[in-house]
Amino acid sequence: MDTLTELTVRLKEFRDERDWAKFHNPKxxxxxxxxxxxxxxxxxxxxxxxxxxxQKIELExxxxxxxxxxxxxxxxxxxxxxxxxxxxxNKIKYPVDKFKGVSTKYNAL
Amino acid sequence: MDTLTELTVRLKEFRDERDWAKFHNPKxxxxxxxxxxxxxxxxxxxxxxxxxxxQKIELExxxxxxxxxxxxxxxxxxxxxxxxxxxxxNKIKYPVDKFKGVSTKYNAL
Amino acid sequence: MDTLTELTVRLKEFRDERDWAKFHNPKxxxxxxxxxxxxxxxxxxxxxxxxxxxQKIELExxxxxxxxxxxxxxxxxxxxxxxxxxxxxNKIKYPVDKFKGVSTKYNAL
Amino acid sequence: MDTLTELTVRLKEFRDERDWAKFHNPKxxxxxxxxxxxxxxxxxxxxxxxxxxxQKIELExxxxxxxxxxxxxxxxxxxxxxxxxxxxxNKIKYPVDKFKGVSTKYNAL
Numbered sequence: 001m002d003t004l005t006e007l008t009v010r011l012k013e014f015r016d017e018r019d020w021a022k023f024h025n026p027k028x029x030x031x032x033x034x035x036x037x038x039x040x041x042x043x044x045x046x047x048x049x050x051x052x053x054x055q056k057i058e059l060e061x062x063x064x065x066x067x068x069x070x071x072x073x074x075x076x077x078x079x080x081x082x083x084x085x086x087x088x089x090n091k092i093k094y095p096v097d098k099f100k101g102v103s104t105k106y107n108a109l
Numbered sequence: 110m111d112t113l114t115e116l117t118v119r120l121k122e123f124r125d126e127r128d129w130a131k132f133h134n135p136k137x138x139x140x141x142x143x144x145x146x147x148x149x150x151x152x153x154x155x156x157x158x159x160x161x162x163x164q165k166i167e168l169e170x171x172x173x174x175x176x177x178x179x180x181x182x183x184x185x186x187x188x189x190x191x192x193x194x195x196x197x198x199n200k201i202k203y204p205v206d207k208f209k210g211v212s213t214k215y216n217a218l
Numbered sequence: 219m220d221t222l223t224e225l226t227v228r229l230k231e232f233r234d235e236r237d238w239a240k241f242h243n244p245k246x247x248x249x250x251x252x253x254x255x256x257x258x259x260x261x262x263x264x265x266x267x268x269x270x271x272x273q274k275i276e277l278e279x280x281x282x283x284x285x286x287x288x289x290x291x292x293x294x295x296x297x298x299x300x301x302x303x304x305x306x307x308n309k310i311k312y313p314v315d316k317f318k319g320v321s322t323k324y325n326a327l
Numbered sequence: 328m329d330t331l332t333e334l335t336v337r338l339k340e341f342r343d344e345r346d347w348a349k350f351h352n353p354k355x356x357x358x359x360x361x362x363x364x365x366x367x368x369x370x371x372x373x374x375x376x377x378x379x380x381x382q383k384i385e386l387e388x389x390x391x392x393x394x395x396x397x398x399x400x401x402x403x404x405x406x407x408x409x410x411x412x413x414x415x416x417n418k419i420k421y422p423v424d425k426f427k428g429v430s431t432k433y434n435a436l
Contacts, residue, residue, distance in 0.1 A: 031249070034252065103264045
């Protein structure tokens, strides 16, 4: 089984054993991704990045990834496909000759 | 190659062709995940979730996932491993008999 | 009239002329504060703070403040009172002798 | 003294007694506003707004407002002036006859 599918299956097992699917509407799942991301950011607040413990970072990253997978599952989004598609879009939006070494005002990678 | 590894390789190719690694310090990558997540949330602002176009959602989800993969790569985090580990932690933190059907004050799944 | 009251009155006039109060439920107003804050953060992404234009910062700050005032109005929160109260709480939580010059793990001021 | 000035003075007294100004660079202050806003949002996660305690809301709102005032102070931003200015901009951007009762795709009030 593909890794993304496998992890989603495991998350849904965990969720369903607790009957939590009823709380997981798309808007709140998107909110949950955001809240977990802020918890990751909080680790860096007032700090330089090398002052942050890797173990704490891993726990927050896991939370963000969990809610992202559950959100994607809700919309039957194929994460691999949309990511590869977005890279193709960004290749057109940010041609190498114009954007090499240039920080842009867009949130590009 | 594992999907997560494959996607990370593709993102880094895109990044390195543009010489953008120099902008990607961990704190700003965490910030980028957050900003993309807010763009996802913005789709839902003042709306019910069924009023939001799936295509727009997919583009934002791809952005969040991209920066999450690049952030994880920066710290050499194995996303599969940390997610499975977090599920085990959450199984202990949220035992089924106490949390079944109960919305918690924690950001659990 | 107190400044906070005056600004709230002006914002509500703007809102009511457009009949937008019906969109402004508390959860979405909180979301709006968050989205505007991410737009402020986006100005700083990949940048040092002195690379950011003050005029752009002012526009985002105005948006954050607007939604904060409208949110506070929704709950009849007296912003001056709750802020002064929070300072008193923080004085107890962060006594000078223990926290002087020390970055804390809490999100204190 | 104007309320906004008075509150800013009080916050800076609290900050300076603890020698915390050195942590308060603009980028981290913007980050702090964002983190506090996510804590406000967290109160609403998986919930309807009437399930959220007003007292908890007030504490988070106070935190958001505190960092907003400190951020504005850092750039010598006159919050009253920029807010009134933004209302004028929005009056032009969202004319009553076109936007009355219409939820917009912009983050307008």
